[in-house]
Every structure is written in C-alpha cells, then in structure tokens.
Amino acid sequence: xxxxxxxxxxxxxxxxxxxxxxxxxxxxxxxxxxxxxxxxxxxxxxxxxxxxxxxxxxxxxxxxxxxxxxxxxxxxxxxxxxxxxxxxxxxxxxxxxxxxxxxxxxxxxxxxxxxxxxxxxxxxxxxxxxxxxxxxxxxxxxxxxxxxxxxxxxxxxxxxxxxxxxxxxxxxxxxxxxxxxxxxxxxxxxxxxxxxxxxxxxxxxxxxxxxxxxxxxxxxxxxxxxxxxxxxxxxxxxxxxxxxxxxxxxxxxxxxxxxxxxxxxxxxxxxxxxxxxxxxxxxxxxxxxxxxxxxxxxxxxxxxxxxxxxxxxxxxxxxxxxxxxxxxxxxxxxxxxxxxxxxxxxxxxxxxxxxxxxxxxxxxxxxxxxxxxxxxxxxxxxxxxxxxxxxxx
Numbered sequence: 239x240x241x242x243x244x245x246x247x248x249x250x251x252x253x254x255x256x257x258x259x260x261x262x263x264x265x266x267x268x269x270x271x272x273x274x275x276x277x278x279x280x281x282x283x284x285x286x287x288x289x290x291x292x293x294x295x296x297x298x299x300x301x302x303x304x305x306x307x308x309x310x311x312x313x314x315x316x317x318x319x320x321x322x323x324x325x326x327x328x329x330x331x332x333x334x335x336x337x338x339x340x341x342x343x344x345x346x347x348x349x350x351x352x353x354x355x356x357x358x359x360x361x362x363x364x365x366x367x368x369x370x371x372x373x374x375x376x377x378x379x380x381x382x383x384x385x386x387x388x389x390x391x392x393x394x395x396x397x398x399x400x401x402x403x404x405x406x407x408x409x410x411x412x413x414x415x416x417x418x419x420x421x422x423x424x425x426x427x428x429x430x431x432x433x434x435x436x437x438x439x440x441x442x443x444x445x446x447x448x449x450x451x452x453x454x455x456x457x458x459x460x461x462x463x464x465x466x467x468x469x470x471x472x473x474x475x476x477x478x479x480x481x482x483x484x485x486x487x488x489x490x491x492x493x494x495x496x497x498x499x500x501x502x503x504x505x506x507x508x509x510x511x512x513x514x515x516x517x518x519x520x521x522x523x524x525x526x527x528x529x530x531x532x533x534x535x536x537x538x539x540x541x542x543x544x545x546x547x548x549x550x551x552x553x554x555x556x557x558x559x560x561x562x563x564x565x566x567x568x569x570x571x572x573x574x575x576x577x578x579x580x581x582x583x584x585x586x587x588x589x590x591x592x593x594x595x596x597x598x599x600x601x602x603x604x605x606x607x608x609x610x611x612x613x614x615x616x617x618x619x620x621x622x623x624x625x626x627x628x629x630x631x
Contacts, residue, residue: 292370297430379412458609503595
C-alpha cells in the first residue's frame with residue numbers, strides 16, 4: 239500500500255468514525271428527549287423525574303397547574319391548596335415507565351382523527367401535558383390524544399358490551415408532529431380538573447358528648463347530650479311532652495366521624511354567594527374537650543358549602559385517683575402527657591381547615607339537619623269514642 243492509498247484509507251476511517259459518532263449522538267438525543275420507537279420508553283431512558291416541579295395540563299378551554307412550592311405540591315387554580323402528593327408521585331412514576339407500543343406515521347391532516355390537535359374548544363382537540371422544572375423550562379411536553387379501545391371478546395363482551403374498553407392512548411411528543419405513538423395506558427386521570435388533584439384529608443370528630451343544630455327558625459333547633467360514651471342520648475332541654483326517639487336520632491349521633499369534601503371554594507367568594515351569611519350552625523362537643531363549630535350554607539346540587547372552626551380546652555394537669563401508688567402515678571403521668579401531645583397535634587391539624595370553605599357531599603350533612611319535630615317519638619292517636627247506637631222505636 240503506497241502513501242497515497244494509505245492517506246485515502248485514513249480519511250475514510252475518520253469520516254466513518256465521525257458518522258458513527260453523529261448517529262450515536264442522535265440516538266442519545268432521541269433517548270433523552272423521549273423520541274422513541276416501539277418498545278422504548280416514551281419519556282426516554284434518562285427522564286429526570288426528581289426535577290419535575292410543575293405539571294401543566296391544558297384540556298379544551300380549561301387549565302390545571304400543579305406546582306411544587308416550599309417542598310409542597312399545590313393546586314394553583316385552587317389558591318394553592320395542597321395537592322395530593324400520592325397521586326402526583328404515582329402519576330410521575332407511571333409516566334417514567336410508559337413504553338411505546340407502536341409508531342404510526344401521520345400527516346398534519348390526520349391529527350384531528352387521533353385527537354392530537356392543540357387543546358381548544360373543538361371536541362377532537364388533544365390534552366397538552368407539560369412537565370417543567372423549577373425554572374419553568376419544559377423537561378418534556380406531549381399531547382395526549384384519542385384513547386385506543388379494545389373490542390371485548392368472549393366473556394368480556396357481556397361485561398363491556400360493544401363499546402369496548404380503553405387499553406391505551408395515542409400521544410405525540412412536542413416537536414414531532416409526524417409520529418403518533420401508541421402507549422399501553424389510557425391515562426384516564428390526566429384531566430384539567432383541579433378538584434381531582436386536591437389533598438382530601440379532612441377534620442374528624444371523635445367521642446362526641448353533645449350535638450346541637452341551630453336553625454334560622456329557632457323552634458326547629460335542638461341539642462342532644464349524653465353523660466358517658468356508652469350512655470343514652472337525650473334532649474338537653476326537653477319539654478314535658480317531648481321524648482327523643484332513639485331510632486330517629488341514630489343517624490346523627492356520630493357526626494363527622496369520617497367526613498369528606500369534593501372541592502374548595504375560591505377565597506374571593508363572599509358568604510352571601512353560598513348562603514353562609516345566614517348559615518345553619520352545627521356544634522359538636524367531645525369528651526376530649528374539643529368543640530367543633532360547622533356553619534352550613536345553601537345546598538347546591540349534591541354539595542353543601544361549609545366552614546369549620548375548632549377550639550379546645552385541655553386540662554393542664556391530670557386528676558389523680560385517691561390513694562394512688564407512686565409507681566402507678568409515674569405511669570399515669572406519662573400516659574397523660576403522651577395523650578395531651580396527641581390532642582395538641584390533632585388540634586393543630588384541625589386548625590388548618592379553618593382557612594377555607596369546603597364543598598361537602600350532602601350525605602355528610604343531610605342526616606344531621608333534621609328538625610326538632612323529626613326527632614320526637616310519634617304521638618299515638620287517641621282512640622275515638624264509638625258512636626252510640628240509635629235507639630229502637
């Protein structure tokens with residue numbers, strides 16, 4: 239091999255090596271940006287899940303922004319009310335592992351068919367999902383389109399009918415409007431509905447000893463009390479002719495033991511907007527010295543707007559039993575201190591809910607809003623005297 243041939247070969251090696259490097263670089267870029275083929279991860283192998291600090295979902299004319307602020311996820315459209323971290327974490331972990339099932343090359347004219355057009359009022363527009371970092375830069379952006387439906391076969395046909403059931407979804411990565419990617423998950427919970435992403439922890443009433451409901455019409459108001467946790471409920475101030483029907487009262491003697499809420503009301507709302515300027519007031523006192531005051535506004539649909547305030551008057555010292563032994567005293571004092579700490583923590587947690595107005599499902603409220611007359615034992619109708627038989631002539 240002469241010098242000229244060697245030079246040509248050397249140049250070819252450099253060119254081929256450079257081409258290989260460019261191909262590998264492009265592959266790495268595609269892997270990092272989520273531009274994947276069938277069998278590969280949708281968001282790329284190196285999706286930086288821990289860098290996500292803002293999730294934006296645009297659907298139709300609605301928008302949802304889940305934002306991480308002060309190490310706490312919040313719902314911007316609900317005045318930064320805490321979001322459900324578990325739901326967000328589960329979604330991001332799922333998104334990281336999503337794989338492409340198949341790739342379909344499409345043209346711009348086919349985007350409406352797969353519902354991959356930008357979000358807007360059109361019924362066939364897509365859902366824009368943006369995952370951003372703390373600097374508000376897009377880490378990944380994609381459009382969620384039409385759900386893939388599997389037609390049921392055999393026994394499944396009776397369960398799902400002819401409509402079938404969604405088993406995947408078409409998506410399109412930002413910057414690539416020529417490939418529709420089919421993934422094996424419909425991502426049905428990715429919607430621009432702020433109420434679905436709220437943290438739904440709520441206050442809970444335990445060990446009630448007195449329950450009162452004050453209506454606008456005072457004659458409808460009532461208060462029930464009991465002396466012990468196992469004692470019978472009775473009217474606090476019963477009239478001579480009044481007797482509580484325990485069966486009728488059974489549905490209201492454990493109020494707010496596991497309450498829930500569907501949404502929170504905007505901070506800009508005024509009390510008169512939802513009837514909280516003239517509320518029905520529910521007051522519950524407990525054996526742990528808590529007092530819950532719940533104001534109930536005007537029912538709208540299946541929800542009541544409510545506000546809650548919580549107060550507590552814990553004893554500072556434990557009441558010691560007579561002839562208490564020193565060793566028993568130490569144990570009892572320790573248990574008392576631990577219990578007081580638990581109650582203080584519960585009070586602190588409950589105080590958080592004083593800041594907002596909540597939309598609570600009616601099944602949490604309706605059983606308590608019985609009027610006084612609806613709690614009484616039914617009066618037996620007095621037997622009418624029989625009419626005297628007519629005298630015979």
